[in-house]
Amino acid sequence: MNKGVVIVGAGHGGVSLASALRAQEYTGKITLLSDEADYPYHRPPLSKAFISSDSADDEKKLLLEQESFYDEKQIDLRLGVRVTAIDTANQRVALSHGEALAYEHLILATGARARTLPLPGNDLQGIETLRTLADARRIRQNLANCQAVVVVGGGFIGLELAVTARQLGKQVTVLETASRIMERSVAPEVSEFVTQKHRAKGMTIELNACVEAFIGEQRRVSGVRCCSGERPADLVIVGAGGIANSELAQAAGIECGNGILVDAQLRTSAPNVFAIGDCASHEHAYAGGARVRLESIQNANDQARLVAQVICGSEARYQAVPWFWSDQGEVKLQMVGLSIGRTDCVTRGDPAQGRFSVFHYREQTLIAVDSINQPLEHIQSRKLLAGGISPDKALIADTRVDLKSLLG
Incomplete structure (x- = not known):
């Protein structure tokens, strides 16, 4: 008897996989497990539109699919259910309420959790991270009752939240320990441009910041202590990256290492067990064959579709071009490829005009492109x-040359 597909995690990847299986005319049982009480939702708006709005309809707009979708597609969605163990030998998972669920194929779409900082005072109220809808609700409520916000971390999530808070009229300070914001993700020219844009809007951005502790009064945060002094805060948001939720897999004896290790078909070391999305570590052609763990909706959705094909008999392998985006007020940042190992950057366009792209090369090979307010160039770069x-780098730098003409 076909025991069906069990999907652990109902984020973008988990829901996309369930949907893709039905689109592939998979007729077996599909069970979608979520440890959250909320119906599956879009995550990008959590740091922007959702935080800044107080509309009662906002949460309905977040839904990945309408509630009726799961019944219509015969997807057994179970909310508030946690998987406590995986028995790979007998192909069963143990659930938090005591049930054991058999599977033919198991997909781990467990995602990642926000990294916290092991600093003195990190248990004070008013220190938040953003990963879930529940987190976003707390941040929205705190923002309504505060004036000074300190964001620790100048990555995408931290900056998106900082911009949103600033648009709401809050005093905002971003503390970045590196020498520039978004250091691991974009070219120096892009970091500089975005820094200046945000500072022009009244945001304070401190680079090479040395954060020592969180300080507070009556169990609530009142500021952040740095090597150079204290920064007052009614609300502190930590944006220090994510940690893969791989403990469940590791406890089951599945090979892990900065995520759950998978092959080109997203298979783990255990038979009939796959991993997709933020928790999956795979060898990526666009990283020069190095193992990477990509936290992006595009990656989760593309991997979900690939696994659906594999379950239905395809020999396809994951080769999707990675792309990302970050909307920060007037700055629309879009990225494609991975700039790991770049040796040279070529700027196309004039940053002073507020619209440009930076092309990353490894020797003579194009490996990534960052675009600021250039959606068409982003699409062409993906191609x-x-x-x-x-x-040729000279052709890229010459804005008179249409990128479309270089596609061949």
Whole structure:
């Protein structure tokens, strides 16, 4: 008897996989497990539109699918259910309420959790991270009752939240320990441009910041202590990256290492067990074959569709071009590829005009492109990378040359 597909995690990847299986005309049982009480929802708006709005309809707009979708597609969605153990030998998972669930194929879409900082005072009220809808609700409530916000971390989530808080009229300070914001993700030119844009809007951005502790009064945070002094805060948001939720897999004897290790078909070391999305570590062609763990909706959705194909008999392998985005007020940042190992950058356009792209090369090979307010160039850059096309750097720098003409 076909025991069906069990999906652990109902984020973008988990829901996309369930939907893709039905689109592939998979007729077996599909069980979708979520340890959250909320119906599956879109995550990008949590740091922007949802935080800044007080509309009662906002949560309905977040839904990945209407509640009726799961019944219509015969997807057994179980909310508030946690998987406590995986028995790979007998192909069963143990659930938090005591039930054991058999599977033919198990997909781990367990995502990642926000990293916390092991600093003195980190248990004070008013120190938040953002990963879930429940987190966003707390931050929205806190923002309504505070004036000074300190964001620790100048990555995408931290900056998106900082911009939202600033748009709400809050005093905002971003503390970044590196020498520039978004250091691991974008070119120096992009970091500099975005820094200046945010500072022009009244945001304080401190680079090379040394954060020592969180300070508070009556169990609530009142500021952040740095090597150079204290920064007052009614609300502190920590944006220090994510940690893969791989403990469940590791306890089951599945190979892990900065995530759950998977092959080109997203298979883990255990038979009939796959991992997708933020928790999956895979060898990526666009990282020079190095293992990477990508936290993006595109990656989760593309991997979900690939696994659906594999379950239905395909021999397809994961080769999608990675792309990302971050909306920060007037700055629309779009990225494609991975700039790991870049040796050279070429700027196309004039940053002073507020619209430009930076092309990353490894020697003569194009490996990534960062675009600021250039959606068409982003789309064309995705096509260049997908086609393995590395235009001459002089052609890229010349804005008179249409990128479309370089696609061949």
